[in-house]
Amino acid sequence: MKEVAANFNAKGLENSVQEHWRTNDTYATVKQHRSSGKPFFFVDGPPYTTGTIHLGTAWNKILKDSILRYHRMNGRHVIDRAGYDMHGLPIEVKVEQALGFKSKKDIEKYGIKKFIGQCREFAIRNKLLMDDQFINLGVWLDFPGAYKTVMPEYIEAAWWTLARAEEKGMLERGHRVVNWCPRCETAIADAEVEYADENDPSVFVKFPLKGRANEFLVIWTTTPWTLPANVAVAVAKDFEYAKVLAIKDDKETLLWIAEPLVKAVLRKGRCKDYAILETKKGADLVGWVYESPLASCVPLQREIAHKVLAADFVALENTGMVHIAPGHGWDDFVLGTKEGLPIVCPVDGAGKFKEEAGCFAGQFVRDSNENVLVALGDHLFAKETVTHRYGHCWRCKTPIIFRATSQWFLKISEMRDLMLKEVEKVIWYPEWAGSARFYDWIKDARDWCISRQRYWGIPIPVWVCPKCDAYRVIGTIAELEERSGKPLADPHRPYVDDITIPCTCGGTMKRVEDIFDVWFDSAVASWATLGFPGKTADFENLWPADFITEGQDQTRGWFYSQLGASTIAFGKAPYKSVCMHGFALDAEGKKMSKSLGNVVTPEEVIAKVGADVLRLYILSSSAPWDDLKFNWEGVGTINRAANILWNVYRFPVPYMILDKFEPANTGGIWDDAYIRAHLKQMPDEDQFIISRINTVAATVDAAIKECQLHRATRELINFILEDLSRWYVQLVRERMWIEGESESKHFAYETIYYVMRRLIGLLAPVCPHITEEIYSNLRCKNDPASVHLLDWNKGEPALMDGSLEQAVGIVRSFDEACANARQTGKRKLRWPVSEVVVVTDSEPVRDAIGRRLNVVCKDRANAKTVRVVMGRWERIGWKAEPIMKALGRGFGKNSFAVKTLIEGADGNLLKAEIGAGRTVKLGEGDAVFDIGDEHVTFAEQLPPEVFSAPMPDATVYVDVQLTPELEAEGYAREVIRRINEMRKQLDLAVEDFIIADAAVADERICALIQGTWRAGIMDEVRARELAIHNTGAAAKTYDMVKDWDVEGVAMTIGIAKVI
RNA sequence: GGGCCCGUAGCAUAGCCCGGUGGUGCGCCCGGCUGAUAACCGGGAGGUCAUGUGUUCGAAUCACAUCGGGCCCA
Structure with a gap:
């Protein structure tokens, strides 16, 4: 274990972790480790190679990565090949713009071969740019081995699929009206039409x-x-x-x-x-x-x-x-x-x-x-x-026209019923994404026009004979080479256009000039990514996909195109479960767009807070299927939570190093055997935090299973902030300061070590860098090399203690109520109080505060005793308050006299009598009055210097009355705190010793401190010598001398380091 | 014009399915703590639960309508 940097520097940390992953090829190691596990077939929806990713693209990959990491930790062999969509009109349009082209004629003049070359180059360049951006997010997909829609084997998968359509009579050459872009001079699909005024x-x-x-x-x-x-x-x-x-x-x-x-x-x-x-x-x-x-x-x-x-x-x-x-x-x-x-x-x-x-x-x-x-x-x-x-037109924004032309269609309308049936078998997250949204969309589906009169795309593998008008659909490259008798250098245009096939009629078949709608490319991804039809083994073992997740716009896009192609080719859905996620909007809930100038890029977020915080922010901010309103304040809040995690991790490390602590392990491999064996002997707070992390693990596990990443991450953040930082660490601090051998300290070390190991395991899918960094410092020498090699832990029921967690909940309410009452009584927490009394009728409250966690309560309340009183506390009195309206009615002009009598009466007596249904006679001589229930109300009267605050099912009373002993301790604590402050200003090490001198202006206070607390102070501030005196200033030889005002008492304190 | 989702304090959200005093975090104000400390803790102020109508003893929650935002379609 090594010292931990004081400042949480996400960016630097992530860079070094990524570097570490690169040099050790950690990703490959993790995959290898799970290679014999049950396969989990994931298909990456291929992003279009535009060159830059936006927040939505980042969200998409973050969601995928977190879920896949979860499955890997659960022992699954995850098929995680990334994908890229690299053909199509958007790239053609970009290249046309770069070359200054206005129409298809310009392209023909320039030469298709050269034009295609430019498109290819553009796509590949962008793909590489995007690889880096995804990797910077900490995304672990197979990027070097990504499937690319431009690969020959991928193109073959599309061809093969069209051949299946033809075989089943689902392909139709038709003269029909289609959406037509007059600028791009091509048919475009319904899915490519954008509506605007x-x-x-x-x-x-x-x-x-x-x-x-x-x-x-x-x-x-x-x-x-x-x-x-x-x-x-x-x-x-x-x-x-x-x-x-x-x-x-x-x-x-x-x-x-x-x-x-x-x-x-x-x-x-x-x-x-x-x-x-x-x-x-x-x-x-x-x-x-x-x-x-x-x-x-x-x-x-x-x-x-x-x-x-x-x-x-x-x-x-x-x-x-x-x-x-x-x-x-x-x-x-x-x-x-x-x-x-x-x-x-x-x-x-x-x-x-x-x-x-x-x-x-x-x-x-x-x-x-x-x-x-x-x-x-x-x-x-x-x-x-x-x-x-x-x-x-979705690309060039030209108003479309409808035009009757000769096109190729897939007869989706004939597949509709089968598609609907298949949709019902798929598990949808959320459920309505499938049952309502997708279902409705398919119900209205029309035949799919798959032909485009363009250049950069998968050529439609149909050869037509001009003589007899017969056509043939070619399913594989091998088949084409065989039938044509020529090798195919590149299945793209224009190379493939030169290939002809002899027709049975004696004519020469030529390829139709069309290419596929680019949506057809990605439609075949689930089998193309497995190398099918070229290779069949993976397809037979893995297909259909276990899981896919994409944005809600893909309802009409990839969810649909895949289903259509798959239903035609195989008669079934290509995926078993689908998670639909939302869109990244700006803080006002508006779409991010360049023209609105409200775009936030993943890069700028990463530059400020790092990828892990971005990941945690996105996943915790909203449910996957809700839209995300990006908000910098929210990012800052999550960043603070990450910082607290870092502080919690860092806090025990110096002590552990000092004590050369090594967690109990077997042959250099850590496990929880020690915790299991010693749990019952451990202090309650240890048992509590151990129980909590296991309960949290169970909740997190259940949430991730349902794609409820927001619930999982919120649970973890809440645990870090509430249970670990604000509660456990506060309680355990003093045990860390114990010098020398101590079982209590050792338990604390083992506990916090256990909790950190469990916590980073749970957090690893979401924050892969921070957890890796922490793990690398905590791991025992033969532990797995990476946090991502660990097995998932979904909570050990044997280590959970629900009643203890409940009791701690009660004590935390008590803690808050004490702070509240102290504030009312103006008694700072540093000053001890003699007694805190909790009045309740609740047995759980009595058991938690009065019995099981009483020691914790005393500590938290800084009280000499904390006790529970069931029912009534005898020191609480009642004060009678006259009801003037009733007095006026009953006593007329004597009302004022009666008021004075009531206020002067013994409230307790009065309440007892009236409560018993009797009246009470007040006054003397002629002026005696019968006071009844209607004339008074009773208010609680607290003893002097007792202050109260409510908590659920109980009231907390804090007695802040000072005794000389308490006063001495209070002032002593003030002195300790100031000396420690000065130590800190002098930048002394924790183990350094000092000599100190305190001149206290008030004689009585000086005597109080001097009397019983000199040794205590010396111990707490590591002083070899300590002089406490009423007069005179500290000698000049001290390293630092400071004047203080302590609760109105002037003190001059000097300290010096002992060398 | 149609389908689906969303609208809760300055901001972000929980609660809504299965009706019964609207929680939390950030920010703000006040206080505390000080060997995690450019951290941390407590308290306070702040809400027509988008609007309207209905169902009900009772609606943030159910129904209908309207307005606003998002995605998808015609």
């Missing part, structure tokens, strides 16, 4: 009915640019539609509008007057035909037979008639497919109109809105602007 036109348009002059259907839209693709109008079968004669600018028009909406629509069209001519059910309108108002300038529109249909999604809003463009809307598309409408989409990938759009050709759709409105001419009935939520 956007200003758009809100227009009402008249569609002329065929063969009915001056008669129109009125529709409403916020996307005028979709009108060139209009093919139909939908109505609701059951709505009433009105034919309205509308008068505007003295011109009459016949309009069809849902009847309840007529008034509102016509007001928007600024019609002076109108009349409803007739109404018809929506069903009666079905089959009507109309012409496009854009027919003259859009050639495409001239070929379309526009008609009215019924649809159930039509709502009674706007005009009650919905413009249908199956090429530009999901509902429209579904309806169009059902009704056999032409799916027209005159818009290209960049969001520009094609030739068939006539006068709009070449225009960007969102920019063409105004032109469309102009082209509508008189058919534009009304125009306003609305602000509404509109979808945007």
Whole structure:
């Protein structure tokens, strides 16, 4: 054991511990140690390689690390491969920005090979940066061996999964409407659409009915640019539609509008007057035909037979008639497919109109809105602007459009029931994350569009024959090489694009150009991380995962994508339990964002208080699934708690070193045999703290099992602060100061050693650095090399003593009440009191204070005696207090005299008589009055110099009356304290001796101290000589001379070190 | 527009499932302690339990609505 630094320096401590781990490869040792244990298969949700982690990412890994460390200590062989998500649009967009690109054409010009190279480099560089940041948090995952979505064997896992989908008929090549980003020129998944406010036109348009002059259907839209693709109008079968004669600018028009909406629509069209001519059910309108108002300038529109249909999604809003463009809307598309409408989409990938759009050709759709409105001419009935939520591309923030294109889909809608069934089998923390949130999300799941028209991603392994249109899904690299007869250098684009396969029809199959949605990459992580399908042994033994934990945003992300892919590939959920955690918000509960300037980074927290405090703060602040409001004050509080832990650890070390203490051990390995054998002989406070740490261990264990890290950490912090620092250490200090051999001191050493060892074991998963540092100093010579090699201890019932813990609880209440009463009586704790009396009816209070822990009580109260009185304490008297209102009624003008009589009467007598139901005669001669129950109340009257304070089920009375003996001791203690203060100022060592001189101005006090306390003082301050005298100042030869005012008595004290 | 979570003193939280005087920590003020000491301990002040309505003898707790925050969706 070595001396411990006085100041808790988290940063320095963590650096040296990390260095120690590195040089000794402690992580590998720990894994090796558990390698034969029962496997615990954890899958790391791969963070996207953006380069910097934020507080939420840190939280995520801290949670994972703490839970995994717990399982390792419990003997589990933890599969803890880290993962990184390294493909996808976000990286492409970053690289595009760096290269100054504006569109896909720039990439093609630059060369896909070079572009991919840049993306790869960017991802790898960031991955390395992130490794370091995670390691600085003290996270122990396998980072060097991390799975990366760019690895060939990982890509193969995705290919293999798609081949399974094809095998099961779950893969579909479809012409469908998808979310489309016109900047990135690709389809994007529902999961990639972000919603934000956007200003758009809100227009009402008249569609002329065929063969009915001056008669129109009125529709409403916020996307005028979709009108060139209009093919139909939908109505609701059951709505009433009105034919309205509308008068505007003295011109009459016949309009069809849902009847309840007529008034509102016509007001928007600024019609002076109108009349409803007739109404018809929506069903009666079905089959009507109309012409496009854009027919003259859009050639495409001239070929379309526009008609009215019924649809159930039509709502009674706007005009009650919905413009249908199956090429530009999901509902429209579904309806169009059902009704056999032409799916027209005159818009290209960049969001520009094609030739068939006539006068709009070449225009960007969102920019063409105004032109469309102009082209509508008189058919534009009304125009306003609305602000509404509109979808945007998650990466480049461009407003998305809907576009009908040829894409690849996984038929999630057909898997839905199976997925729901699987969700129910998973254990969710908290329960509602699965049963409510995730369940609801899957209930509405649609088919998953997995194809993207981009470059940096896993190529979709589908080869199509241009001759016969047959396609083949390739499941492995080997299969591809075999079928193509060519080696594959790199499974990425553009390398894989060059590989062709001969088709059975004699044609040459070429790969479709698409890559996978990046969410599909991570979806296969649970088997890809095991090397499957390349290697099968681990997969067969371990899969599905025992545990995963991610943020609540992953409900629609990774929890979902994994479940989808796994259900398709294996028909079951890829995880057995899931913990959903919250988000890191700022102190106001707002999202941290660069634009708000409220971002706190893990680095800055670590720089101030270290990773362990950050870990402890995050885990203790809120339940994992609640959002965390980051708060620096909270961090400071936890830092203080860590500092107290450090002080508690440090406090006994110098004494142990002085005494060359070695905890009882067997062959250099520590165990608790000594504690078990001697427990019953040990002082109560030792038994108590031993019991407590075991009780705490049981609580902590139960909490971690349920992912209740907040309960576990709060319990530990509470133990350190309340039980250990504020209670046990205070009691045990004097035993540490005993010089020479002492059983009591030895018990204290063994106890505190035991408690520290148990405590750091419990704390190790959460604070891996501090506990390692403490452990390295405490461990016996053959103990395991690291705290992280220790076995978890979940509390020994044999060492728990519930009744003792209860008794100590009572004594602590007593302790507080004493301090309270002393404060009222203005008697400092340093001054002894003769007696403390506890009055109670409670037997547990009597047993704790009066019997079992009486010695502790005397010590804590600094009292010569502490005794318990059941029922009543005879020194408590009663004081009678007159009730003036009643006296006035009863005695009229004599009231004042009666008041004086009552106040002067013996309260105790009065209470006894009246309490017995009698009246009492007070007064003399003519003035005698009968006093009854209604005239008085009684207040407790304490004896002089006795002060009271309440505690649960009892009242504590402290008698602060001084006797000469008590006074002598009090002053002696004052002198001791001042001499010790001076020793400290002189920076003397604990074992140094001094000579001292005290000149006390008050003759009586001087005599008091001199009389019985000279030897006691000398002993306490380690003085070889001590002169106490009434007059004269201390000689100048002292190292330090100081004037003191002790409770109004002037003293001049001098001390000098004996050399 | 829909789903889920959250809203308790200046700040952070417990209690809510299973209704019965609202605890704790930080900060603040006052006092104590002084061989853990740029630590530590005691006391005090500070609350419309987001708002409103309902159920009930009784609501922070149950129900409904509204407002605010977060995540997810349309």
